Amino acid sequence: MKIAYPAFEPALIPAGAYRGNPAVPAEDLPSVAVHRTLLAASKVNDETVRVITEALIDDRQEVAREIPEQSAEVRLLLAQARRPEEQVQLGPALHPGALKFYEKNKPSFIQANADYIGLLITVLAIVLSWIWELRAWLERRQKGVADDYSNRAVVLMNAAREAKSPAALEEIRGELLGILTAAVADLNSDRLSEESFDSFRTILQLGLEVVRDSRSVLETASR
DSSP, X not given: OEEEEEEEOOOOOOGGGGOOSSOSSSSOOOOOOOOEEEEEOTXXXXXHHHHHHHHHHHTHHXXXXXXXXXXXXXXXXXXXXXXXXXXXXXXXXXXXXXXXXXXXXXXXXXXHTHHHHHHHHHHHHHHHHHHHHHHHHHHHHHHHHHHHHHHHHHHHHHHHHHOOSHHHHHHHHHHHHHHHHHHHHHHHTTSSOHHHHHHHHHHHHHHHHHHHHHHHHHHHXXX
């Protein structure tokens, strides 16, 4: 069995209601009462239970007006209808249909935690913005390092075209290889991106080819 509807809050029955003549005690005193719980079988349709629960809670005044005067005590029970208190491992569980009615106005998780979710989204947006800015700064820094290496390689490449001796070409070649060594170190330390390193390496190879071609020209001219 499952609890379908609210427990009826018991009235405190005045002792004087059953007093004799003379009355004992002389004044009305509250007496002990018990909870009354409306039960429904678990197989009862959930929607049926929900509709009946709604009538007992939301339409209690309309229902009370239909109760005959000779059953006025029933009106008192109806007026005190409410959701049963939670019982831990005692008594039947609340019927799903009744639960559906009681929680009809219960806010969703997002509604109940809107402030916290809004704060979380704001913090997340700020963090993502910081990460984006940091990434952009690192990319600009890496590009600046790559541009510096590429510019130095271009200067040496132009110097190789104008070199007048094999010794000068060998010195230029050594400087180009030194730049390559520094670029590899920056690549390993993430000061240089792989994409920027590939662009620089292309220019470096052109520079080494210019050195080789210039050496061939000098050797041919010296014969």
